[in-house]
Amino acid sequence: MNIETAQQPSGSLAIQTHQLRFRWPKQQAPLMFPDIQLHRGEHLFLRGPSGTGKSTLLSMLAGMMLPEAGSMHLLGTNLSELKGGARDQFRADHMGVIFQQFNLVPYLSALANVTLPCRLSSRRRQQAQGSPDAAASALLRDLSIPESLWHRQVTEMSIGQQQRVAAARALIGSPEIILADEPTSALDTDNRDRFIELLLTLAHEHRCSVVFVSHDRSLANHFHHQLSLGGES
Amino acid sequence: MSKLRLTLSLATASLWYRRRVLAMVCLTLTLSVTLLLGIQYLRTEVRQSFTSTISGTDLIVGARSGQLNLLLYTVFHIGDATNNIRWSSFGQIENDPRVDWAVPISLGDSYQGYRVVSTNGQFLKRFQYGNDQPLELAHGQWFSNLFDVTLGAGVARQLQHQVGDQIVLSHGGGRTSFSNHTDLPFRVSGILETTGTPIDQAVYISLEAMEAMHVGWKSGVAIPGRTLSPSSAEARSFTPDAITAMLLGLKHPIMTFQLQRELSQFPDEPLSAILPGVALSELWRMMGQFEQVLLGISVFVVATSLIGLMAVLLTIQSQRHREVAILRAVGTSPGLIAGLYSLECVVLALVSCGFSVLIGAAAIFTLSPWLLSHYGIHIGLRALNPDEWLLLGMVPVVAFIVSLAPAWHHWRKSRALSFGNSDSN
Numbered sequence: 001m002n003i004e005t006a007q008q009p010s011g012s013l014a015i016q017t018h019q020l021r022f023r024w025p026k027q028q029a030p031l032m033f034p035d036i037q038l039h040r041g042e043h044l045f046l047r048g049p050s051g052t053g054k055s056t057l058l059s060m061l062a063g064m065m066l067p068e069a070g071s072m073h074l075l076g077t078n079l080s081e082l083k084g085g086a087r088d089q090f091r092a093d094h095m096g097v098i099f100q101q102f103n104l105v106p107y108l109s110a111l112a113n114v115t116l117p118c119r120l121s122s123r124r125r126q127q128a129q130g131s132p133d134a135a136a137s138a139l140l141r142d143l144s145i146p147e148s149l150w151h152r153q154v155t156e157m158s159i160g161q162q163q164r165v166a167a168a169r170a171l172i173g174s175p176e177i178i179l180a181d182e183p184t185s186a187l188d189t190d191n192r193d194r195f196i197e198l199l200l201t202l203a204h205e206h207r208c209s210v211v212f213v214s215h216d217r218s219l220a221n222h223f224h225h226q227l228s229l230g231g232e233s
Numbered sequence: 234m235s236k237l238r239l240t241l242s243l244a245t246a247s248l249w250y251r252r253r254v255l256a257m258v259c260l261t262l263t264l265s266v267t268l269l270l271g272i273q274y275l276r277t278e279v280r281q282s283f284t285s286t287i288s289g290t291d292l293i294v295g296a297r298s299g300q301l302n303l304l305l306y307t308v309f310h311i312g313d314a315t316n317n318i319r320w321s322s323f324g325q326i327e328n329d330p331r332v333d334w335a336v337p338i339s340l341g342d343s344y345q346g347y348r349v350v351s352t353n354g355q356f357l358k359r360f361q362y363g364n365d366q367p368l369e370l371a372h373g374q375w376f377s378n379l380f381d382v383t384l385g386a387g388v389a390r391q392l393q394h395q396v397g398d399q400i401v402l403s404h405g406g407g408r409t410s411f412s413n414h415t416d417l418p419f420r421v422s423g424i425l426e427t428t429g430t431p432i433d434q435a436v437y438i439s440l441e442a443m444e445a446m447h448v449g450w451k452s453g454v455a456i457p458g459r460t461l462s463p464s465s466a467e468a469r470s471f472t473p474d475a476i477t478a479m480l481l482g483l484k485h486p487i488m489t490f491q492l493q494r495e496l497s498q499f500p501d502e503p504l505s506a507i508l509p510g511v512a513l514s515e516l517w518r519m520m521g522q523f524e525q526v527l528l529g530i531s532v533f534v535v536a537t538s539l540i541g542l543m544a545v546l547l548t549i550q551s552q553r554h555r556e557v558a559i560l561r562a563v564g565t566s567p568g569l570i571a572g573l574y575s576l577e578c579v580v581l582a583l584v585s586c587g588f589s590v591l592i593g594a595a596a597i598f599t600l601s602p603w604l605l606s607h608y609g610i611h612i613g614l615r616a617l618n619p620d621e622w623l624l625l626g627m628v629p630v631v632a633f634i635v636s637l638a639p640a641w642h643h644w645r646k647s648r649a650l651s652f653g654n655s656d657s658n
Binding site for chain 2: 062064084085088089090091092093095097099102103104105106107108112116117119120121122169
């Protein structure tokens with residue numbers, strides 16, 4: 001299944017996969033994935049019931065798992081050909097990741113959590129406007145995290161605030177790709193819509209492509225493209 | 234380099250975050266390392282203090298006997314002499330051209346269980362202990378009159394004597410004696426400074442006084458009417474017939490072995506001459522066995538607490554699954570995560586070592602005056618020696634080795650980490 005793109009803002013592909021297949025150990029049937037072609041700056045909504053391999057696909061795109069067969073190119077790089085360490089560095093340099101919940105390192109302050117990618121990637125550090133701290137402050141402000149919480153333990157924050165801090169971490173240093181694995185599932189409706197709006201607005205500003213996984217169909221209209229896994233469309 | 238800085242800052246932040254649980258582990262480790270280091274330190278100190286019980290003396294000469302026996306009764310006041318040395322022999326040896334000085338010692342009496350050492354003024358001048366420290370008087374003077382007695386610091390402290398007190402010596406050794414020299418009381422003329430050696434546990438009188446006390450004594454009993462009164466004793470002059478042992482200092486230490494051999498073949502009577510340093514080391518080798526056992530036990534204590542540390546780390550590990558998932562997701566390599574683990578362990582061990590040194594130093598600093606005044610044991614504060622540094626350095630090294638188990642586990646798990654299982658766990 002190909003994603004038809006109406007326009008090509010950057011002229012290059014952020015994500016391109018071809019006949020990806022993955023098999024869990026000790027499982028008979030492999031998971032087959034539809035092909036993806038996502039241009040830079042565009043947002044993809046990925047949905048499907050559980051067990052259809054949404055998280056598996058994200059893990060492969062993040063370079064944390066390798067497909068059994070098929071190819072995947074991210075920003076023109078064939079991820080399957082990279083060694084483990086290079087994939088980790090590629091992820092640090094070019095990707096932001098948001099989990100369902102528990103996104104933050106508990107012993108770091110909100111600000112330190114946000115600047116973490118800049119400490120692992122010189123590329124992200126250079127791309128952060130001003131210093132990493134300044135960029136993190138700007139992002140936290142944009143995501144309306146009260147300044148009083150910036151230097152506090154992240155465990156004192158509400159889940160909504162934690163998810164927004166996680167979004168700031170994903171966005172810092174303007175990585176080309178943001179992978180979000182059901183980041184709104186723990187939020188109520190108001191918080192959910194606000195979160196997606198903020199994320200996509202800031203992603204647009206930073207020219208990031210977003211791959212957003214959710215089983216909540218109502219969110220699909222926020223995105224340029226949608227793709228459903230597990231046969232249904 | 235920045236990776237290392239990141240690992241270090243993450244490790245310290247993580248340790249601080251878990252400080253409540255880890256404080257207990259750190260405490261256990263600190264106490265066990267303190268024990269280990271303390272035992273090693275005391276071992277060195279006690280051996281040092283033991284082997285420097287006597288110094289500056291080249292030879293100890295007594296009647297023919299074993300090396301340890303001679304050392305024990307002359308220096309440690311344990312056991313008895315096998316025989317005496319004739320006074321004439323003493324004169325002969327003292328006048329040997331190779332001999333710089335000679336101190337006569339006569340034993341046999343006691344005071345409340347403490348040995349009476351009869352000697353002369355040379356003893357104060359020549360006897361040295363520790364790093365060639367001379368004896369010094371804390372109060373009063375060294376005996377000068379016939380019935381003067383100088384007390385060791387321990388005796389004075391234990392029996393609460395002061396300069397000017399009158400005391401009565403007993404015939405023979407032992408704490409309770411039925412034959413006392415009641416007719417001839419002694420006056421305390423001085424008290425020696427604490428040395429931390431057996432010197433503290435003896436009283437010192439002149440050779441003449443020893444002679445005077447025993448005029449009119451036969452077979453250990455005073456014969457009524459034959460003993461002297463203080464005034465009549467002071468009117469006479471005494472020359473001892475025999476002494477128990479003598480300490481020798483040579484003009485050239487290189488002559489020591491030559492003279493030792495000659496004294497062993499002394500023509501007039503059978504003598505033994507020993508090198509105090511050699512005899513002390515031999516004695517320590519015999520007594521030093523138990524300290525090895527003690528050190529061995531403390532090594533096991535440290536090993537136990539390190540295993541405890543590993544157990545705690547493995548328990549914490551299950552709580553750290555999410556944190557590892559986040560770090561992996563932002564691009565941290567499995568190696569860095571394993572390194573984080575090992576580093577935390579090593580930092581914990583280093584903190585424990587630091588605390589141990591501080592606790593140990595504080596304990597020695599506060600306890601050493603008390604130990605010296607109550608038990609006459611001198612334990613000084615000093616820099617750690619290479620052996621102790623080595624022992625201390627082993628702790629973080631072993632902690633690192635111990636940490637490899639959880640670190641490897643983390644490395645393996647974090648390699649296989651992905652989106653799905655990072656949330657479900």
